[in-house]
Amino acid sequence: MKRVVLYISALFLTMLSSCKPSPKEAAAFNDRVMSEQKKVVMAYDGLLETYDTYIARKMDSALLVFTSQTNKAIENVTDITPVKDGEILKVAVLEYLNVYKSVAENEADELVRLYKVPENEFTPELKAKWDLMYKDADTKLKEADKKLQAVQAVFAENFHLKLAK
Numbered sequence: 001m002k003r004v005v006l007y008i009s010a011l012f013l014t015m016l017s018s019c020k021p022s023p024k025e026a027a028a029f030n031d032r033v034m035s036e037q038k039k040v041v042m043a044y045d046g047l048l049e050t051y052d053t054y055i056a057r058k059m060d061s062a063l064l065v066f067t068s069q070t071n072k073a074i075e076n077v078t079d080i081t082p083v084k085d086g087e088i089l090k091v092a093v094l095e096y097l098n099v100y101k102s103v104a105e106n107e108a109d110e111l112v113r114l115y116k117v118p119e120n121e122f123t124p125e126l127k128a129k130w131d132l133m134y135k136d137a138d139t140k141l142k143e144a145d146k147k148l149q150a151v152q153a154v155f156a157e158n159f160h161l162k163l164a165k
Helices: 002-020 023-053 056-079 085-116 123-157
Strands: none
Touching: 023 056, 023 085, 023 123, 056 085, 085 123
């Protein structure tokens, strides 16, 4: 009887441990959701570059790419089935992407509109408004990045993954 109990206990523990995804599966999930995050950051960087060139049609185009990429990334991540115990990372990435979506639809849209105001009409007040809105957007994005990095670090630790810096 003792052997049967030990055997069943060992079998149960084996089944429990085999339910957890392998580090390779967890890494693939991490890479998949984070690739969507990277696409959004690249689209945002493209928008920021247009501020330096000050070509209105490029700003409009980059804003459209940024907004579209953010929406597409949210759809793609929503459709990804997380590995067991990976839901926390999926939720964190979606929260992160929704911050970017908010910035795209609000601050970035207004920043582009303000940036296209003719130079002779771009008053010091408008400049101050632009600067404050840019700073607010930057702060939101940096906070979202910190939160995502913290969740990703926990996920990596739980699955014994090493994240690239």
